[in-house]
Amino acid sequence: MDNMYVLMMGFLSVVIVNNFVFTKFLGTCPYLGVSGRLDTAFGMGLAVTFVTALSGILTWLVDYYILVPNGLEITRYVCYILIIAGAVQLVEMYVRKFFPALYRTFGIFLPLISTNCVILGICLFINIWAIDNLAEVAVLSTGVGIGFTLAICIMAAIRENLALVDVPESLKGAPITLITAGLLTMAFMGFAGMIK
Amino acid sequence: MAESSTAKIDYLSALTAGLWKENPTFRLLIGMCPPLAVTTAVKPALTMGLCVIFVLVCSNVAISLMRNLLKPHLRIIMFTLSIAAFVTIADLYLRAFSPKMSEALGAYVPLIIVNCIIIFRAEACASKCNVWVSILDGIGSGTGFTLALCVLAGIREILAAGTFFDYRVMPKAFVPWAAMQMPVGAFVTLGLLLGLATLITTKRAD
Numbered sequence A: 001m002d003n004m005y006v007l008m009m010g011f012l013s014v015v016i017v018n019n020f021v022f023t024k025f026l027g028t029c030p031y032l033g034v035s036g037r038l039d040t041a042f043g044m045g046l047a048v049t050f051v052t053a054l055s056g057i058l059t060w061l062v063d064y065y066i067l068v069p070n071g072l073e074i075t076r077y078v079c080y081i082l083i084i085a086g087a088v089q090l091v092e093m094y095v096r097k098f099f100p101a102l103y104r105t106f107g108i109f110l111p112l113i114s115t116n117c118v119i120l121g122i123c124l125f126i127n128i129w130a131i132d133n134l135a136e137v138a139v140l141s142t143g144v145g146i147g148f149t150l151a152i153c154i155m156a157a158i159r160e161n162l163a164l165v166d167v168p169e170s171l172k173g174a175p176i177t178l179i180t181a182g183l184l185t186m187a188f189m190g191f192a193g194m195i196k
Numbered sequence B: 001m002a003e004s005s006t007a008k009i010d011y012l013s014a015l016t017a018g019l020w021k022e023n024p025t026f027r028l029l030i031g032m033c034p035p036l037a038v039t040t041a042v043k044p045a046l047t048m049g050l051c052v053i054f055v056l057v058c059s060n061v062a063i064s065l066m067r068n069l070l071k072p073h074l075r076i077i078m079f080t081l082s083i084a085a086f087v088t089i090a091d092l093y094l095r096a097f098s099p100k101m102s103e104a105l106g107a108y109v110p111l112i113i114v115n116c117i118i119i120f121r122a123e124a125c126a127s128k129c130n131v132w133v134s135i136l137d138g139i140g141s142g143t144g145f146t147l148a149l150c151v152l153a154g155i156r157e158i159l160a161a162g163t164f165f166d167y168r169v170m171p172k173a174f175v176p177w178a179a180m181q182m183p184v185g186a187f188v189t190l191g192l193l194l195g196l197a198t199l200i201t202t203k204r205a206d
Helices: A002-017 A028-033 A038-067 A073-098 A100-109 A111-115 A117-128 A134-162 A174-189 B007-016 B033-037 B042-065 B072-097 B099-108 B110-114 B116-126 B131-161 B183-205
Strands: none
Touching: A002 A134, A028 A134, A028 A174, A028 B033, A038 A073, A038 A100, A038 A111, A038 A117, A038 A134, A073 A100, A073 A111, A073 A117, A073 B072, A073 B110, A111 A117, A111 B072, A117 A134, A117 B099, A117 B110, A134 A174, A174 B183, B007 B131, B033 B099, B033 B110, B033 B131, B033 B183, B042 B072, B042 B099, B042 B110, B042 B116, B042 B131, B072 B099, B072 B110, B072 B116, B099 B110, B116 B131, B131 B183
């Protein structure tokens, strides 16, 4: 029971209170770049969620059972990158086979998921937070992906409407998106301090 | 591999392009995570910038040297692997000689690996040009990135704490803007700076 409570709180924490996009600025590139349309943003979010969950678990397993017992921590970043690239390759093949329409919409952005900071970010933070059981790792890394999906979906919905608004000439495009993101962050700050 | 009469101009433009015309943060809008995350004060921003310059120059050299051996489908993974190796060096160096700064920057040093600027320069320049052009390009883009970081950090540090590089610059009566220290300050300041950059370019073009 106690364990369940910790897991649930951890999940809520990374989805809402400590959302990676809003509080740690990870994944701001796709957040500002591709989130022009809601359906694409949602698909992108799901792909990222799958990769974070997979690579979060795999990196933790490799770290815990191979790198640390053998004193190979120095190769940690190289191993993480290899695992993430492998996971992204897997997702790319899967999407191409089963969702060809979605695959065409993503275009170049799909292979670029491997350079998405959210994914390497969660692998590193799991390491920094020194989490030592697999269930928690799985919940946290899935939660981070869902938090990212939430963030880019909100942003995409706002940007769909932003296209119709009269914005000062020099603020069009990225600047107004960043300012909007700032205001959004402020809204999410209301949750700060609720957990952890 | 421009060995013609324009070679000299190529070298110069490789060095200066990154400063303004192709400034990663203000003009190309890539690698936006560190400019937002580490710019609460000038000191961490400068450290971050120096780390990025080091990694960028080293990875540009490595990739430029092996550019003829790269297979197209293995390109990106080779880029990231060599970048990861140099980031490990930078991280270990920082941890050994400046543990306090290393702790302050935390996960953002290893996150240089997935910084789009470095992969972008590898793809756009180092995998096509000779070593010397790649070095200059790395220094140029890295410096442009560092300058952008420092401008943003300077504004935020002055408004949030009234200090610049840990020296007090504002009068005692100045009330710090707490919001500037928070994520809100980062997003809004960068947004306004980008607006300013767009304004300058359009004014110049007229």
